[in-house]
Amino acid sequence: MDYQKAARQVLENVGGASNIVSAAHCATRLRLVIADNSLVNKAALENAEGAKGVFEAQGQLQIIFGTGVVNKVYDAFTQAAGISEATKEEVKQAAAARAPWYQRAIKTLGDIFVPIIPAIVASGFLMGIMEALNFMVNNGFLNLDTSGSLYVFAKLFSNTAYTFLPILIAFSAAKVFGGNQFLGAVIGMIMIHPDLQNAWTVANGVETMQPVFGGLYSVPLVGYQGHVIPVIIAVWLMCQIEKRLHKVVPAMIDLFVTPLVSVFVTGYLTLAVIGPIFTSIENGIIGGVQWLLTLPFGIGSFLMGGLYAITVVAGIHHMYTIIDLGQLARYGYTYWLPLASAANVGQGGAALAVALKTRDAKVKSMALPSALSACMGITEPAIFGVNLRFMTPFVGGLAGGACGALYASLVGLGATGTGVTGIFGLLLHLHMPLQYLLMMAISFGVSFAVTWIFWKPEQAAKEEA
Numbered sequence: 001m002d003y004q005k006a007a008r009q010v011l012e013n014v015g016g017a018s019n020i021v022s023a024a025h026c027a028t029r030l031r032l033v034i035a036d037n038s039l040v041n042k043a044a045l046e047n048a049e050g051a052k053g054v055f056e057a058q059g060q061l062q063i064i065f066g067t068g069v070v071n072k073v074y075d076a077f078t079q080a081a082g083i084s085e086a087t088k089e090e091v092k093q094a095a096a097a098r099a100p101w102y103q104r105a106i107k108t109l110g111d112i113f114v115p116i117i118p119a120i121v122a123s124g125f126l127m128g129i130m131e132a133l134n135f136m137v138n139n140g141f142l143n144l145d146t147s148g149s150l151y152v153f154a155k156l157f158s159n160t161a162y163t164f165l166p167i168l169i170a171f172s173a174a175k176v177f178g179g180n181q182f183l184g185a186v187i188g189m190i191m192i193h194p195d196l197q198n199a200w201t202v203a204n205g206v207e208t209m210q211p212v213f214g215g216l217y218s219v220p221l222v223g224y225q226g227h228v229i230p231v232i233i234a235v236w237l238m239c240q241i242e243k244r245l246h247k248v249v250p251a252m253i254d255l256f257v258t259p260l261v262s263v264f265v266t267g268y269l270t271l272a273v274i275g276p277i278f279t280s281i282e283n284g285i286i287g288g289v290q291w292l293l294t295l296p297f298g299i300g301s302f303l304m305g306g307l308y309a310i311t312v313v314a315g316i317h318h319m320y321t322i323i324d325l326g327q328l329a330r331y332g333y334t335y336w337l338p339l340a341s342a343a344n345v346g347q348g349g350a351a352l353a354v355a356l357k358t359r360d361a362k363v364k365s366m367a368l369p370s371a372l373s374a375c376m377g378i379t380e381p382a383i384f385g386v387n388l389r390f391m392t393p394f395v396g397g398l399a400g401g402a403c404g405a406l407y408a409s410l411v412g413l414g415a416t417g418t419g420v421t422g423i424f425g426l427l428l429h430l431h432m433p434l435q436y437l438l439m440m441a442i443s444f445g446v447s448f449a450v451t452w453i454f455w456k457p458e459q460a461a462k463e464e465a
Contacts, residue, residue, distance in 0.1 A: 001069065006049035007076035010063060013048065015039030017081040025074040028381075030063040037061075046389070052366040055384025064366070064385050110318030111176045112232065116161075116168045117419040120325075123161035124417010125427045130158050131416060132430035162328065166191045166224055166231045173232050179239030183259055187234050190267045191275065196223040199329075212272040219276050226329025228322050229285075230270070230278040237274065238266035286326040293335050298409035301339060305405020305443075306398045308343035312379060313388065324418035333414025337428065338436070341377070341421040342404030342443040347397035348374030348422075349447030351382040354393050358457045375444070377422035392455040400447025404439045411435045 014020065014034060021033040034040060037056075045054045045063060050073065053064040065073050133151070136142035144151065161168065167188035174184025197207050202222055209218040224230055242262040249257045292300035311317045320336060327334040348371045355367035363386070370382035387394035407413075413435050415428040422440075429436035 001050050003050075003069075003072045003076045004080070006051070006065070006073045007080045009048040010045065010051075010073070010077055011080050013041040013044040014061065017083060020081060020083060023074070023078060023081070023083055025070045028064055028066055028070055030065060030070055030074055030077065032061045032063070033059065034061050052362065053381070053385025053389065055380070055388065062384070064381065106316050106319055108176060109232075109321070112169065112173045113318065113321040115172050117321075119161045119168060120165075120417060121419040123158055124415070124419065126154060126158035128416040128428050128430040130155055135431065163225065164188075164192065165226065165228075165325065169228060169231045170235045173235040174239060177236050177239035179235070179242045179262075180259070183238060183242065183262055184235045186263055187238050187266055187270065188231060190263075191224040191227075191231060191234065191270065193223065196221050199223045199225040199227070210271075212268075219272055221271075224275060224279065226325070227279055227282060228325050229282040230275045233278050234266060234270040234274050237269065238262050241265055282322075282326060283330075286323065286330055289323050289336065290327070290331075293339075293409060298406040301335075301409030302402045302406040305339045305342050305346075305408075306402030308339055308401055308405075309347055309379065309383060309394070309398055312343075312383060321418060324415075327414075328416075328418065331414070333416060334418055335409075335412075335414045337415040337418055337421065337425070338408040338413045338439060339401075339405040341425045341436075342408060342439055343397075343401035344377050344379045344421050345375055345440045346400030346402075346404060346443040346447040347379045347382045347387055347394075348372070349400050349444035350393040350397035350451040351386045352444075353396065353448045353451035354386055354390065354455065357452060357455065360457070375422050375440075376424065377420060390455060393451045396449075396451035396454065397447045399450045400443040400445070403446045404443030407442050408435075408439045411439075413439060 010030065011017065014032060015036060016039075019035045019039050021035050023033075024031045040061060042054050045051060048063070050065050050069055051063055052066060055062055055064075064070075133142065133144060137144050137146060146152075167185050170184040170188030170191075171181050174181040174187075177184075197220070199222055202220075206220040206222060208221040210221050211218045242258055245258040245261060246254060292304065294300065308317070311320075317340075320340065323336045324334040327336060351367045351371035351374060355364050355371060358364050358367065366381070367386045370386050373379070374382040383394065383397075387397055411432070413429065413432055415425065416431070417428045420428060426433060426436055
């Protein structure tokens with residue numbers, strides 16, 4: 001492969017060096033932030049030397065070259081364009097600065113939740129395993145000593161991330177909002193302090209009401225276990241207070257005054273105002289989602305399963321973590337995650353149909369690994385590199401996602417955690433493994449069949465010519 005030629009072709013078809021705001025690369029993709037997208041010739045970029053696909057995501061133009069190739073193309077590209085190297089984070093920041101406010105807000109949610117997903121996934125997996133063991137023990141399928149240390153400790157570990165979730169969210173949010181992460185963690189601790197009534201017991205009634213603002217009104221002294229939005233708003237407020245105090249408090253007393261005032265003011269406003277208001281808002285959102293998903297005959301789930309991949313294209317799917325965590329806190333399961341799994345596997349089935357039906361070696365080399373990736377829960381290569389490129393496969397993927405989500409709704413399929421979809425998502429559905437496997441088979445099969453029947457490689461070739 002001629003890396004210099006690939007770099008020149010990319011440079012020519014993105015509008016030249018003057019149209020590049022920033023450039024970086026990851027393991028497989030060249031990531032560019034472009035000043036004027038109207039100067040980009042995507043069709044030509046698709047046919048550039050070594051390019052396996054082109055798509056836009058999170059304000060970046062991303063050109064897929066593959067592992068071991070992209071770094072060499074990147075070196076040639078930066079040399080040809082006469083630009084300095086940038087890290088992926090710098091490129092993300094440059095893209096975010098150019099994004100509309102709502103995209104920046106959604107990106108903020110992603111920045112908060114992505115770092116804590118491993119902790120949530122670990123607890124979710126372990127909860128699923130423990131639930132499966134409980135089922136087998138209680139039904140006589142397994143003879144296991146439930147008083148042994150391994151079992152007792154594993155049960156203890158399984159819900160730890162969810163028990164202390166506000167602290168994890170607060171710590172991560174403080175970093176995103178530019179505040180002291182440890183002060184953020186203190187706000188999270190305040191919201192689940194042992195002196196507050198545990199949120200899980202509120203169903204039995206609120207034990208204590210506390211007058212605030214000199215008796216103006218009273219608020220329930222209840223913790224915020226399992227809540228997300230109130231924690232994020234509280235930490236955002238704390239960071240605003242902290243940053244402003246750093247500017248006005250003399251350096252001599254800044255170390256003492258700023259943390260004290262930031263934590264006290266934020267803590268009081270959180271328990272008196274932010275918590276009660278935003279808990280009601282969050283409960284309304286979760287309740288509305290559950291109403292949608294429980295519409296008769298699975299209609300709501302069918303619609304959302306079909307629309308899910310479109311929200312991935314729009315880059316707004318990061319906000320769904322709030323729904324997952326909210327449903328886990330209220331119902332013990334998230335009924336949203338199976339929809340995501342159905343949608344992701346559906347895009348994989350469509351990509352496999354393209355791979356098996358196309359005669360274009362370049363398309364086949366991109367579609368096969370993309371199909372596997374989608375079935376593992378990573379859909380961007382399949383969506384942007386294959387399915388959207390020809391549109392019909394993307395629609396086939398939507399159809400499969402809708403049908404799989406419909407089945408999930410009809411059987412009441414829910415996940416014990418969040419963060420993982422596709423094949424490995426089975427570990428979050430060990431209480432209903434057969435239903436989960438059937439859901440994936442339906443999603444994959446319908447997507448594959450629709451794409452195989454309606455997608456014409458000859459027609460796609462004419463469109464690209």
